[in-house]
Amino acid sequence: MPVGTQGTMKGITARQLEALGCRICLGNTYHLGMRPGPELIKQANGLHGFMNWPQSLLTDSGGFQMVSLVELSEVTEEGVRFRSPYDGEEILLTPEKSIKIQNALGSDIMMQLDDVVSSTVRGPRVEEAMYRSIRWLDRCIAANSKPDQQNLFAIVQGGLDPALRTKCLEEMTQRDVPGFAIGGLSGGEAKDRFWRMVTLSTDRLPRGKPRYLMGVGYATDLVVCVALGCDMFDCVFPTRTARFGSALVPWGSLPVKNKQFAKDFRPIDENCDCPTCRRYSRAFLHALFRSETAAMHLLTVHNIAYQLNLMRSIRESIVEQRFPQFVRDFMRTMYGSRERYPPWAMEALASVNITLE
Amino acid sequence: MHRAGRVASLWQRRSRLYPRSRDRDLLRPPVMTCRVLIGPGKRAAYVREAAGASQDLHAACQLTSMKLSLSKVVSGCRLGTLTNLGKNGVQTMELPGCLLYTKTGSPPHLTHDTLQAIKGVPAVVQLTLSTLVELHEVLEEYKEGIGKFIGMPESVLYCSLHDPGSPCPSGYNNNKTVSIWGYGGRMEMTGSKFMSMQRALQPDWIQCLSDGDTISGETSRKRAKKSVDRSLSFLDECLQLQEKSPELQGSVMVGVIEGGDMLEERLRSARETAKRPVGGFLLDGFQGQAMAKETKLKLMASVTAELPEDKPRLIHGIGKPDEVLECIERGVDVFESFYPYQVTERGCALSFSYDYNPDPEAAVIKQNGIQDAGKNGTEKDINETSKADPEITSFEIFLKEKRYRDDFGPLVHGCTCYCCQNHSRAYVHHLLVTNELLAGVLLMMHNFQHYFSFFHSIRDALRDDRLDQLKELIFRQAL
Numbered sequence: 001m002p003v004g005t006q007g008t009m010k011g012i013t014a015r016q017l018e019a020l021g022c023r024i025c026l027g028n029t030y031h032l033g034m035r036p037g038p039e040l041i042k043q044a045n046g047l048h049g050f051m052n053w054p055q056s057l058l059t060d061s062g063g064f065q066m067v068s069l070v071e072l073s074e075v076t077e078e079g080v081r082f083r084s085p086y087d088g089e090e091i092l093l094t095p096e097k098s099i100k101i102q103n104a105l106g107s108d109i110m111m112q113l114d115d116v117v118s119s120t121v122r123g124p125r126v127e128e129a130m131y132r133s134i135r136w137l138d139r140c141i142a143a144n145s146k147p148d149q150q151n152l153f154a155i156v157q158g159g160l161d162p163a164l165r166t167k168c169l170e171e172m173t174q175r176d177v178p179g180f181a182i183g184g185l186s187g188g189e190a191k192d193r194f195w196r197m198v199t200l201s202t203d204r205l206p207r208g209k210p211r212y213l214m215g216v217g218y219a220t221d222l223v224v225c226v227a228l229g230c231d232m233f234d235c236v237f238p239t240r241t242a243r244f245g246s247a248l249v250p251w252g253s254l255p256v257k258n259k260q261f262a263k264d265f266r267p268i269d270e271n272c273d274c275p276t277c278r279r280y281s282r283a284f285l286h287a288l289f290r291s292e293t294a295a296m297h298l299l300t301v302h303n304i305a306y307q308l309n310l311m312r313s314i315r316e317s318i319v320e321q322r323f324p325q326f327v328r329d330f331m332r333t334m335y336g337s338r339e340r341y342p343p344w345a346m347e348a349l350a351s352v353n354i355t356l357e
Numbered sequence: 358m359h360r361a362g363r364v365a366s367l368w369q370r371r372s373r374l375y376p377r378s379r380d381r382d383l384l385r386p387p388v389m390t391c392r393v394l395i396g397p398g399k400r401a402a403y404v405r406e407a408a409g410a411s412q413d414l415h416a417a418c419q420l421t422s423m424k425l426s427l428s429k430v431v432s433g434c435r436l437g438t439l440t441n442l443g444k445n446g447v448q449t450m451e452l453p454g455c456l457l458y459t460k461t462g463s464p465p466h467l468t469h470d471t472l473q474a475i476k477g478v479p480a481v482v483q484l485t486l487s488t489l490v491e492l493h494e495v496l497e498e499y500k501e502g503i504g505k506f507i508g509m510p511e512s513v514l515y516c517s518l519h520d521p522g523s524p525c526p527s528g529y530n531n532n533k534t535v536s537i538w539g540y541g542g543r544m545e546m547t548g549s550k551f552m553s554m555q556r557a558l559q560p561d562w563i564q565c566l567s568d569g570d571t572i573s574g575e576t577s578r579k580r581a582k583k584s585v586d587r588s589l590s591f592l593d594e595c596l597q598l599q600e601k602s603p604e605l606q607g608s609v610m611v612g613v614i615e616g617g618d619m620l621e622e623r624l625r626s627a628r629e630t631a632k633r634p635v636g637g638f639l640l641d642g643f644q645g646q647a648m649a650k651e652t653k654l655k656l657m658a659s660v661t662a663e664l665p666e667d668k669p670r671l672i673h674g675i676g677k678p679d680e681v682l683e684c685i686e687r688g689v690d691v692f693e694s695f696y697p698y699q700v701t702e703r704g705c706a707l708s709f710s711y712d713y714n715p716d717p718e719a720a721v722i723k724q725n726g727i728q729d730a731g732k733n734g735t736e737k738d739i740n741e742t743s744k745a746d747p748e749i750t751s752f753e754i755f756l757k758e759k760r761y762r763d764d765f766g767p768l769v770h771g772c773t774c775y776c777c778q779n780h781s782r783a784y785v786h787h788l789l790v791t792n793e794l795l796a797g798v799l800l801m802m803h804n805f806q807h808y809f810s811f812f813h814s815i816r817d818a819l820r821d822d823r824l825d826q827l828k829e830l831i832f833r834q835a836l
Contacts, residue, residue: 007787011794014779016470036787040763044783052779093675263498273471279508283499287461290540293794294463301468 001058001234002304006031007041007051010239012304013299019118020274020301021308023055024108026234030062030093034084038104046106051080051334058234059107061098061140061182063114063155073114077132086193095139095169099152103145111181112140114155119189129184133157134171141175153212155183156201160193169204179210182230186215192343195224199351202229219310223330224348226314227323238307242299245289247282248306250333254282256299261286274305324354329354422446423609423636425667429481429819433658433686436819439669443513443561444504444607452669452690453819455680455812456483456515457805458698460522462507465698465803468507474775475802477809483693484560485520486551490539492550493554502559502604504673515562515611516555517639518569521674521695524645525572528828532587535566548594556604564611564639564671566591572645581617584642585626588615592633609636611671614660618648623656627663637669640689642676654683661688678709678752678811679835682828685815692812697804703746704789705753706768706800709834711814713826751836756800761786774806775799790803 002009002017003026009017017025027047032038044050047057065073065082074081079094095113102110113136115129137154144152154172158165172180182201185194198213205211211233216222217235225233238248245257247268254261254268265278268285276285276298288295317326327349335341338357346356409697427437435452442448457464457479464472484503489496496503518537519525527535534545546554551566567588571581574614592612612635616622621805630638640660643653661670667689675681676696684692695771700707745755754761756768768785776785776799788796818827 006791006793008793008795011798012464013471013474013775013795015474015775016468019470035791036642036762036783040436040783043493043763044765044781050781050784050787052784136394139500262680263495265499275468280471281506284462284506284508286496288463291463292461292463293466293797294468297466297468297471297798301470 001026001232002239002307003028003234003236004051005236007047009304010243010300011293012300014051016275016301017053017057019303020305021312022304024058025053025055027051027057027059027067027105027107028062029059029098029105030065030082032059032105033062033093033101033314034086034091036255038101041106043106046104048106056109057105057107058109059102059105059111060214061102061111061113061155062093063098063111063116070330077135079113090314094135096143099143100145101209103150106146107226109148109151110144111153112137112155114157114183116157116184117159119160119185119187119194121159126161127164128157128324130157130164130168133183134168137172137177141177145161151178153179153181153210155181155214156205157184158197159184160189160197162197162200162311165197165200166204169201177209179212180205181212181214182213185213186221186235191342192201192347195344195348198225198230199228199348205229214324217307219250219307220331220334220342220345222307222310223314223327224345227316227349227354229352238303239300240272243296245264245295245299247285247299248303250330251336252334256282256285257289258286268302269306272305272309274302276302276305327354328356418552422607425452425669426593427666431819431822434690434819434824435685435688435690436816437690440833442480443511448511448513450480450513450691451816453815454481454687454690455479455692455694455808456481457512458483458521458694459507459639460485460520461488462503462509464801465701466794466831471775471798475806475809476773477806477813479694479809481515481562481691482509482777484514484516484558486516486518486546486554487520487523487537487539487594489558490518490537490544490554491541493557496557499557503557504559513562514558514560515600515671516558516560517564517673518567519673520691521644522698524572525570527570528569530570530587532583532590535568535587535591535634548591549598551591552595552598552602552605555599555603555608559604560608562609562611562637563595563605563798565595565613565635567613567615567639567641569613569615569641571615571642572647574647576617576647578622579614581619581622584615584617585622585629588613588626589629592630592635596633596635611635611637611639613639613641614636615642615654617642618652618656619715620656620659622628623660624663627660631664635668637671637691638664639671641673643672654687657684657689658687666689677750677835678711678831682815682831683812694805694808697808698801699748700750700753700804701797701800703749703755704757704796704800705749705755706785707752707804708754708769709752709811710830711827713809713814713818713830751834756782756785757789758786768803769807772803774809775801776803 001024005028007027041047041050079092081089098113098212115132117129119123154177156168158168158173185197202211212232213225213230215235216225216233217237245255247254247256249269261282264282267281269277285295317323330339390643422441424440425437427435429436437452439450459482475721501508504514523538525538534547537544537546548566555563568584571584596610612630612633614626616626670688671691672684672689673693675684681692749755761782764782766782768782769777785799818824
């Protein structure tokens with residue numbers, strides 16, 4: 001799910017995004033709640049109407065900003081107190097307020113407000129946050145004024161502590177929510193602890209409801225986490241790295257901004273059918289990047305196409321009962337040789353009986 | 358590209374040339390009766406041997422590869438069509454018209470897909486040497502020309518010297534070189550370096566290397582004379598070099614008319630340039646604010662009076678609707694579309710009306726639209742007017758103004774562009790306030806389409822004999 005934080009997919013139009021095959025993207029409650037605010041978006045027929053996005057939308061609760069903008073925030077049982085970076089005003093984001101904003105935004109899937117701690121944090125704060133997230137989940141469920149139109153997902157916390165995470169899963173799966181997110185990960189923690197928490201979570205989540213792993217976006221991580229039982233992912237990485245001049249390819253990434261591409265007249269990926277690869281060369285993108293925003297848009301289109309393509313290939317291979325082979329091919333293309341395969345990925349795949357050569 | 362088939366028809370077409378005395382020399386049969394496939398370079402040599410008057414025949418080849426047909430001249434305005442344009446000779450351009458502005462070969466903020474969503478995109482694209490000059494080596498290696506490199510293999514390409522957005526510092530040209538400001542700084546172009554770059558670019562139209570450094574402040578007669586002398590010298594040099602360049606046989610050289618604000622020099626430049634086998638003329642040195650308006654317009658009229666009717670007249674640096682009309686009345690055919698880009702960059706949307714045929718019901722709405730634009734700057738909100746660009750004209754609305762925050766109407770009522778059909782003023786306002794990239798994309802789409810539609814309405818007005826109504830409408834909005 002590409003991330004369109006402020007109600008826009010960063011330089012590409014809604015039509016372009018839809019043409020790439022995107023069927024759901026993200027908006028952010030914190031940012032949109034600040035500007036332009038829920039009242040205005042309500043007047044505009046919700047975020048769908050405001051952006052004119054005919055497909056699905058998922059809104060994050062604003063919780064992650066607690067971690068990313070931590071200098072500006074303070075967490076209590078009541079909610080999160082933010083100091084707006086735009087006008088210095090203080091805002092208190094409670095579970096009720098977050099849901100109210102999301103109800104105004106009218107997203108198809110909304111996320112509970114959770115007490116997020118960075119995955120690198122240790123100690124009692126992690127446990128406190130885990131229990132609070134459960135209490136906040138209940139408050140969010142109660143506050144949802146449109147349960148028949150908007151799907152509220154729970155977010156499993158507990159950091160990197162198996163006991164805490166298990167406890168959280170036990171509690172949250174007792175609530176009747178349409179889907180579950182695995183939160184509190186993908187924040188810089190060691191990969192071999194990361195995958196163990198993912199698999200621990202998917203083991204205990206109901207099979208009949210979607211599992212959304214938040215913040216995961218690198219290709220390898222996507223493939224491995226699908227193997228571990230995750231269904232949905234979001235990440236700013238592909239669009240952000242595009243704006244910084246990097247194109248994603250099955251064998252890694254091409255920093256087209258770099259001099260080495262100045263005379264490379266091939267498309268980014270010969271096998272890619274996206275609008276960028278059909279018409280433009282690496283050399284042109286390199287030249288354009290120096291001064292033109294159009295270069296960013298061209299790379300954004302490609303990187304989104306790459307991600308959507310990857311996920312589609314995964315789905316096809318699952319349906320055609322050849323997912324393990326797909327994984328093997330993917331890894332070989334990405335890393336070249338077995339020595340280069342990341343150990344954590346091999347272990348994680350082995351845990352679900354996918355062996356790599 | 359084989360030229361053999363074209364040689365035979367070249368002879369047929371030549372005899373239909375506009376019969377001017379100097380052209381009669383051209384109406385001699387060529388020695389060869391080619392059906393043989395020969396490459397462009399060899400043909401040039403062959404032609405030279407056969408005819409003897411190489412330059413004239415070469416001119417004939419160029420002339421017949423682009424044709425201007427005038428259907429009407431009204432109050433000095435020319436209505437017509439340029440045909441046989443582009444590498445395949447099948448493109449056309451309606452006159453008066455404008456070019457598609459690009460930077461580094463891309464329309465600003467737009468990809469191929471978003472460009473395709475705009476209606477009325479001109480057939481001829483303006484490239485600027487200043488934004489492409491650093492690609493010389495790359496293009497030499499690429500070999501297939503700038504059109505394909507930038508993903509526009511079908512477009513007709515006009516390469517001008519300077520980017521209209523970056524006016525050149527004064528005092529850097531001399532008898533041998535003209536300075537171009539690329540992204541890496543100043544580059545001195547001799548005639549041969551310039552043509553070497555053109556060989557790598559292979560555009561369809563080339564603004565010849567010229568000295569237009571007469572626009573900053575007072576230009577002495579001496580300096581004006583120099584601009585003419587140098588530009589003519591560059592023109593002769595470049596035409597010669599073009600003859601020897603197989604890659605440029607299909608390209609058209611646009612002669613540049615200089616002379617600052619000196620009438621005599623302007624006339625001399627026009628007459629002398631017209632003697633050369635150029636495919637069109639650029640009225641240069643009318644950019645900027647240095648020249649008084651009356652002087653500009655008078656000089657333009659005097660210059661175009663000296664030029665042949667059957668070749669297009671281009672101008673740079675003129676973009677506002679009222680000024681465009683004034684220039685068309687003085688015989689100018691082709692304009693840039695840099696103005697809609699400027700409007701985009703200051704967060705504005707073109708909103709002026711060019712509908713000289715409004716139905717009475719719609720007239721009220723249009724009236725409101727005009728009032729909208731007129732109210733710019735009278736907003737009491739100090740925060741906003743201080744952020745507003747002082748260059749904002751009365752033809753546009755500044756969407757960052759608070760009043761658009763909850764305005765869910767399109768940018769311009771009745772506009773059929775992608776932005777107006779899909780988004781609201783409130784949304785664009787939000788994008789501007791949050792500094793989102795999409796603001797530039799949507800505004801550029803709207804502004805380009807609005808501007809191209811304006812030119813369409815000019816042509817309609819000329820066709821329908823309603824130029825006066827259009828003029829009145831535009832000048833009423835010029836405030």
